[in-house]
Amino acid sequence: MDRKTLLSRLDSIGWKTVLPEDSLDRLCDLGLRGDSYELAVIAGELAIECQPITLRGLFYRVVSTGFFPSTAKKYYDKLQRLLSSLRDAGWIPYDWIVDNLRATIKPSSWSGLEDFTDTVRGAYRKDFWASLPNYVHIFVEKDAMTGVIEPVTRELDVSLSPVRGYVSDSYAWTVGSEFRDIDKPIKCFYIGDFDPSGFDLERSLREKIEKHSGKPVLDNEPIDEHLFSRGAVKAGDILQDEYKREHGLNVITWERIALVEEDFGNHQLIELDVKLTDTRSKSFIEEHGTRCAEVDALNPNEIRRRVRDSIMQYVPNDQWERLREIEQLERETWESTLGQFAGGDQ
Structure with a gap:
């Protein structure tokens, strides 16, 4: 598959792509089968517009274009398999398609004080809602x-x-x-x-x-x-x-x-x-x-x-902005405190 052929196939189904040429060239090199190239372009453009988006949400967007004739499971599975390949190849970023949130449970630990201060340096955030x-x-x-x-x-x-x-x-x-x-x-x-x-x-x-x-x-x-x-x-x-x-x-x-x-x-x-x-x-x-x-x-x-x-x-806009100013001042104080805690090296 080359870019010219892909553009021709997209044109035949009425899809005018806005993806850059280098992106299309990379896609053509992936060795996909059948109409997966056209599906990849459509799904990719929709993902750019809507990310982060769920796989099912992207599926509905594709169905809305008319590419899939229905919401039947076989079409959902086809998109799922294709997205897995496209993400493995780096053509679509993994974080554009969101799934169930899963977490690994482990107590917090650090290699030393320097590692700890780097972690908590940006951690402070004022609870604005406590004052609203x-x-x-x-x-x-x-x-x-x-x-x-x-x-x-x-x-x-x-x-x-x-x-x-x-x-x-x-x-x-x-x-x-x-x-x-x-x-x-x-x-x-x-x-x-x-x-x-x-x-x-x-x-x-x-x-x-x-x-x-x-x-x-x-x-x-x-x-x-x-x-x-x-x-x-x-x-x-x-x-x-x-x-x-x-x-x-x-x-x-x-x-x-x-x-x-x-x-x-x-x-x-x-x-x-x-x-x-x-x-x-x-x-x-x-x-x-x-x-x-x-x-x-x-x-x-x-x-x-x-x-x-x-x-x-x-x-309230005025109150929110005032709280932002207070947060910035408190962040600066926190930075100073961390600098003293780490011996002034941070």
Whole structure:
């Protein structure tokens, strides 16, 4: 395969590549088979646009181009095998395609004080949220999606929790205990599949967090318009501030930011059928209809945009900048302290 032939084959399927010539030349030298060259170009360009992205997310992007006729498993497997070869060859970076987060457990250790000071020199980061009027927490249904979202939550210092299926009481107790000790309004955002299990997982998580935090979990609505209807409190009886004063509770508000009903029309999601064998399908169909979709079907750039916008609405710009200045001053103090600790050689 040479570049001219590859460009001709791409042209025959209506794909105008923007990849540089040297990248195409490297691809042609890999010894792929059949239409894997065209698939590599399409997947590579989509990965450049959307990385970091899950393998399933990239698969949905490829299906959307029309290259694959359906979401059948054989096409997913084909893309998976090709990406493995492309990453092994260094044509696509490994960190562009994110998978389940896996960690090796080992106690922290260092070769000596110099190694230790190098490690901790850049470790200090001020907890901005401790000084802000709200606390924000992001929940995501799929472990693999954490790699898509984490660049934003890391930058903005926000907690990100993968749910990984129905949560145990131990998990919910851990989160609830954390929320119980937070003496300010808590804003939770949820990212999950648009299907019976995705919504039921969300329901279960909300209920368990409410149970273990001792705080009401309410749909995210304007704070001055929301009336409580939990326990002995009837709707319309007590406004939020009065309820908080009487019960000593802060409120947890909850919002699903992906997937939502509007995404089907606004983002042309690839639709899946409801699994009628799922015992939760009946209630789902009654409320949402027969369309389902995986969260991976939504462009990861759009997911990251929603996460950022959701967080930033609770970040006062002037206060955030002031905290950045304080953090820089504290970093400089920390640098000075480390220099003295290491004998002034750092």
